[in-house]
Amino acid sequence: MLQTLSAPAAVGTLEKSVATPETVAITILRDGQPILVEIAYALYLQLQEAIDEWQANQRAAAIYEEWKKDPSSGQDWDEFKAELRAEGLIDG
Numbered sequence: 001m002l003q004t005l006s007a008p009a010a011v012g013t014l015e016k017s018v019a020t021p022e023t024v025a026i027t028i029l030r031d032g033q034p035i036l037v038e039i040a041y042a043l044y045l046q047l048q049e050a051i052d053e054w055q056a057n058q059r060a061a062a063i064y065e066e067w068k069k070d071p072s073s074g075q076d077w078d079e080f081k082a083e084l085r086a087e088g089l090i091d092g
Contacts, residue, residue: 026038039047067074084090 027034028036028038081090081092085092
């Protein structure tokens with residue numbers, strides 16, 4: 001469910017509203033254009049995690065494409081693991 005309020009109507013209304021960010025996303029409009037959305041913090045955290053994961057996947061895909069074009073841009077797996085061990089990032 002989505003609730004839409006104009007910016008002037010939103011001032012002081014959100015605290016009194018039955019619809020809260022915990023129950024519904026609230027879109028604030030200025031001059032008929034959306035300027036912000038208020039959502040529950042827990043949902044924000046879930047969205048941020050999904051965005052972070054998507055960005056990591058995009059970086060990995062770009063690196064993979066680079067490697068496909070030039071395999072010499074990669075690093076030997078055993079050398080990489082040795083570096084991680086030396087830096088204390090993995091055991092073993």
